[in-house]
Amino acid sequence: MSRNKLKTEKPENKKPKGAAPSPDVLKKDKEPEVKVKELVKDERTHKVMGVFFLLLSVYCFIAFTSYLFTWEDDQDKIFHYSTRELFFGDVKVDNLLGRLGAYVSHNFFFYGVGIAAYLFCYFFFIIGINFIVGRRVFRVWRNVKYILFGLLFISMSMAFIAGGNNFPWGGALGDALNKWTSGFVGKTGTALLLLVVGFSWLIWKFNFSFKWPEKKVKPPKPVPAATPAAPVPQAATAAAPVAAQEDPRKNGLKDNGVMVIPPHLEEEEDEEGLPPMQLVEKEDITVIPSHAPYMPPVAAPVAMPEPEEAFDDELSLEEEEEEEEDPGPLLYIEEKVEPPLPPLKKKNEPGEVAFEIKPTYQDEEDEVEEVVPSRPLEPVDPFDPSLDLRDYKFPTLDLLENHNADKVIVQDTTELEKNKNQIIDTLKNYDISIQKISATVGPTVTLYEIVPAAGVRISRIKNLEDDIALSLSALGIRIIAPIPGKGTIGIEVPNVKKSIVSLKNMLASEKFQSSTMDLPIAIGKKIDNENFIADLAKMPHLLMAGATGQGKSVGINTLLVSLLYKKHPSQLKFVLVDPKKVELSLYKLIEKHFLAKLPGEDDAIITDTKKVIHTLNALCIEMDLRYDLLKEAGTRNIREYNGKFTQRRLNPLKGHRYLPFIVLVVDEFADLIMTAGKEVEMPIARLAQLARAVGIHLIIATQRPSVNIITGTIKANFPARVAFKVSSKIDSRTILDIGGAEQLIGQGDMLVSFNGELVRLQCAFVDTPEVESVAEFIGNQKGYPDAFLLPEYVDDKDPDGKELSIADRDPLFEEAAQVIVTTQQGSTSLLQRRMKLGYNRAGRLMDQLEAANIVGPNMGSKAREVLVRTESELQEILNNLL
Ligand SMILES: Nc1ncnc2c1ncn2[C@@H]1O[C@H](COP(=O)(O)OP(=O)(O)OP(=O)(O)O)[C@@H](O)[C@H]1O
Numbered sequence: 001m002s003r004n005k006l007k008t009e010k011p012e013n014k015k016p017k018g019a020a021p022s023p024d025v026l027k028k029d030k031e032p033e034v035k036v037k038e039l040v041k042d043e044r045t046h047k048v049m050g051v052f053f054l055l056l057s058v059y060c061f062i063a064f065t066s067y068l069f070t071w072e073d074d075q076d077k078i079f080h081y082s083t084r085e086l087f088f089g090d091v092k093v094d095n096l097l098g099r100l101g102a103y104v105s106h107n108f109f110f111y112g113v114g115i116a117a118y119l120f121c122y123f124f125f126i127i128g129i130n131f132i133v134g135r136r137v138f139r140v141w142r143n144v145k146y147i148l149f150g151l152l153f154i155s156m157s158m159a160f161i162a163g164g165n166n167f168p169w170g171g172a173l174g175d176a177l178n179k180w181t182s183g184f185v186g187k188t189g190t191a192l193l194l195l196v197v198g199f200s201w202l203i204w205k206f207n208f209s210f211k212w213p214e215k216k217v218k219p220p221k222p223v224p225a226a227t228p229a230a231p232v233p234q235a236a237t238a239a240a241p242v243a244a245q246e247d248p249r250k251n252g253l254k255d256n257g258v259m260v261i262p263p264h265l266e267e268e269e270d271e272e273g274l275p276p277m278q279l280v281e282k283e284d285i286t287v288i289p290s291h292a293p294y295m296p297p298v299a300a301p302v303a304m305p306e307p308e309e310a311f312d313d314e315l316s317l318e319e320e321e322e323e324e325e326d327p328g329p330l331l332y333i334e335e336k337v338e339p340p341l342p343p344l345k346k347k348n349e350p351g352e353v354a355f356e357i358k359p360t361y362q363d364e365e366d367e368v369e370e371v372v373p374s375r376p377l378e379p380v381d382p383f384d385p386s387l388d389l390r391d392y393k394f395p396t397l398d399l400l401e402n403h404n405a406d407k408v409i410v411q412d413t414t415e416l417e418k419n420k421n422q423i424i425d426t427l428k429n430y431d432i433s434i435q436k437i438s439a440t441v442g443p444t445v446t447l448y449e450i451v452p453a454a455g456v457r458i459s460r461i462k463n464l465e466d467d468i469a470l471s472l473s474a475l476g477i478r479i480i481a482p483i484p485g486k487g488t489i490g491i492e493v494p495n496v497k498k499s500i501v502s503l504k505n506m507l508a509s510e511k512f513q514s515s516t517m518d519l520p521i522a523i524g525k526k527i528d529n530e531n532f533i534a535d536l537a538k539m540p541h542l543l544m545a546g547a548t549g550q551g552k553s554v555g556i557n558t559l560l561v562s563l564l565y566k567k568h569p570s571q572l573k574f575v576l577v578d579p580k581k582v583e584l585s586l587y588k589l590i591e592k593h594f595l596a597k598l599p600g601e602d603d604a605i606i607t608d609t610k611k612v613i614h615t616l617n618a619l620c621i622e623m624d625l626r627y628d629l630l631k632e633a634g635t636r637n638i639r640e641y642n643g644k645f646t647q648r649r650l651n652p653l654k655g656h657r658y659l660p661f662i663v664l665v666v667d668e669f670a671d672l673i674m675t676a677g678k679e680v681e682m683p684i685a686r687l688a689q690l691a692r693a694v695g696i697h698l699i700i701a702t703q704r705p706s707v708n709i710i711t712g713t714i715k716a717n718f719p720a721r722v723a724f725k726v727s728s729k730i731d732s733r734t735i736l737d738i739g740g741a742e743q744l745i746g747q748g749d750m751l752v753s754f755n756g757e758l759v760r761l762q763c764a765f766v767d768t769p770e771v772e773s774v775a776e777f778i779g780n781q782k783g784y785p786d787a788f789l790l791p792e793y794v795d796d797k798d799p800d801g802k803e804l805s806i807a808d809r810d811p812l813f814e815e816a817a818q819v820i821v822t823t824q825q826g827s828t829s830l831l832q833r834r835m836k837l838g839y840n841r842a843g844r845l846m847d848q849l850e851a852a853n854i855v856g857p858n859m860g861s862k863a864r865e866v867l868v869r870t871e872s873e874l875q876e877i878l879n880n881l882l
Pocket residue numbers: 500501546547548549550551552553554555703747748749762763764765766
């Protein structure tokens with residue numbers, strides 16, 4: 001203290017009178033308070049407290065137990081002597097813990113609660129343990145409740161049973177309670193009351209089952225597949241309705257076979273979230289049928305633990321116990337649980353390490369670790385999104401071609417020798433001697449690695465790049481001086497005989513098959529023939545450039561097909577933008593499985609610039625909606641969110657749904673920027689900046705990598721870039737920030753820049769007929785009724801928007817208006833349900849109602865505001881519209 005004082009006084013002495021005290025001085029004055037806080041928080045203080053309470057517990061226990069045997073003698077003395085004499089005199093007592101023990105026990109037993117005093121030992125014990133262990137091993141508040149109940153109940157019961165006994169079994173409290181209750185309801189009444197309370201507590205605690213033999217309840221019949229099904233937005237499918245599950249305890253069927261359905265299940269409140277439901281009464285079982293056979297077997301049939309509780313790292317024994325005791329209300333039930341479809345065959349080969357470019361994202365893996373709770377929360381089956389298309393078969397590898405890629409690349413040794421000698425000679429001409437040279441034969445180029453003689457400056461070799469290339473008279477020479485991390489110089493020389501890298505081989509590789517990446521993409525082979533497989537989710541977006549005919553379209557197909565081989569339709573959706581109209585048209589076949597589109601659109605592949613703008617904005621809305629969901633779920637990224645959802649810890653009735661990854665592919669970006677400029681650039685930049693955490697990833701390709709197309713904003717948000725051969729060094733610099741792509745040799749020869757590394761790859765090749773057969777294979781299988789629907793985007797500036805739609809109103813316009821006004825709910829799904837409409841038509845009706853000022857604007861996941869209150873008001877509006 002004195003030191004602090006001295007310190008604080010010093011500056012005050014120096015400063016002129018009347019000047020404001022310096023903040024330093026104020027800060028120092030506060031120091032002692034901080035120390036007290038620290039002391040209270042100190043782990044050691046807690047331990048000391050813990051030991052104190054444990055000893056107190058033991059002390060009381062010994063004193064109380066001793067009192068059971070010595071109470072008669074000790075009681076006399078305590079009554080006889082004053083407290084002062086007892087404490088300071090020389091009175092002899094029999095209690096093992098002396099006068100204090102006798103005094104304390106007497107007060108607890110005689111003046112207190114009788115034998116129930118042992119509960120205090122328990123209380124001190126749990127406090128002590130909590131302090132010592134440093135976390136909530138026992139929940140204090142819950143125990144306090146039990147203890148209070150126990151004190152009242154035990155003391156009263158003991159006083160009732162052993163009231164005539166000299167020993168204070170119920171203590172003063174028990175006697176008083178007993179006396180009052182006996183006077184009020186009589187002896188028998190008191191006995192009954194105690195029995196009722198006692199049994200109630202036992203039943204509450206142990207929930208005994210009192211089974212009466214009864215008639216067997218018929219299991220609910222499955223609803224026929226032909227149930228009239230309104231097409232349902234897949235965005236909502238995860239929150240889909242419910243049918244009965246096998247285990248009645250799990251699925252919420254009570255013993256009498258009646259399923260508990262929360263009332264709000266019947267009336268759906270949100271526009272986005274839930275598909276319509278119909279309740280079908282089947283004898284005494286209420287079943288919520290699935291609308292269509294492909295519907296997912298519903299989410300979350302479990303008690304929903306609060307997120308904080310679920311993540312409570314202070315794992316408490318009591319909590320576990322509580323979970324066992326009380327399974328909580330069951331909200332949803334599953335139709336049928338079938339084992340999920342096996343993904344592509346996976347084998348684990350020790351020693352094989354999956355490739356990932358991710359040093360900067362390492363922490364994300366750690367985050368994911370946290371998602372998985374350290375203990376099983378509930379014995380429930382996790383939600384499996386793939387069950388909505390349970391029969392879906394992943395495409396098989398025989399749909400793809402080998403392209404003679406099986407052949408081992410055997411480079412002509414004479415060619416290798418010739419090149420080696422030429423390199424040595426050329427370097428000699430420039431007075432560069434070398435120590436060692438080695439060659440690695442890749443699919444398209446051979447890498448000659450040179451160890452220069454001591455004293456040779458690497459920059460000299462780099463400067464002679466063009467001369468060496470000329471001397472070797474080969475195209476596509478790239479000099480890497482030095483090869484990062486190796487200290488050698490690399491000279492890449494194109495092979496005379498090139499070999500194709502077939503996508504089939506890459507997909508069949510162990511690395512791909514066993515990859516657990518979110519979005520694995522097989523891009524190509526490195527110069528040493530190692531497969532380059534990366535996770536698009538970690539990239540997290542990809543910018544591709546290359547002059548025409550150099551392999552861009554093949555590259556996009558490679559990426560898309562890789563994803564199709566690894567992902568189930570419920571896990572991934574593509575938004576395809578194809579201004580050239582022909583490049584991505586093959587994927588039309590998988591519209592109902594893997595494509596996303598705007599509501600009301602016929603074609604899922606977007607070719608029109610205006611629609612591109614709408615789609616990009618709709619994606620931004622989807623991103624914002626997803627962020628809202630993530631926030632509400634207390635999660636930081638899509639993996640955590642989906643993890644929580646599949647563990648049935650998020651309530652679909654609150655709008656939660658399984659979020660598939662969305663990959664936006666723009667095939668000719670330059671075209672879009674030319675025609676729409678900022679209108680396209682802005683949403684793309686926004687998505688690129690923010691969308692990765694919510695599982696939206698972008699692949700943008702362009703033929704013209706000029707600075708006005710790939711602007712600074714775009715570039716800054718695409719750390720992963722791919723360049724096929726470009727026409728100039730400037731183009732190479734625009735895309736990769738470095739030259740080199742102009743020296744590539746085309747036909748899928750590519751440079752990938754990511755994380756500051758530049759890798760030369762031969763892109764995996766997949767031909768159009770192969771893509772077609774994969775798309776056909778998927779397209780021929782049962783899909784969703786429609787493509788995945790993106791949120792509606794209404795362009796305020798759109799001239800042919802609302803006014804026009806009033807003119808050609810839907811024939812059901814009036815009926816829809818009446819439904820909305822009578823229910824006073826501006827919900828699209830309500831219209832779907834009541835009027836048996838598809839989502840698109842209901843959505844259009846809602847737009848028309850908005851245009852007629854009957855409902856307010858779209859409010860995302862909430863229902864729209866109903867602007868008309870009464871039917872007469874509505875009639876007036878309708879008459880005016882005629
Ligand atoms: N990875 C590859 N391996 C082998 N050959 C390839 C590869 N990629 C492309 N090619 C060859 O190059 C040709 C042109 O490729 P692609 O159609 O992908 O070019 P592009 O850059 O998309 O052209 P454009 O911009 O005009 O559409 C293909 O038909 C194929 O013969």
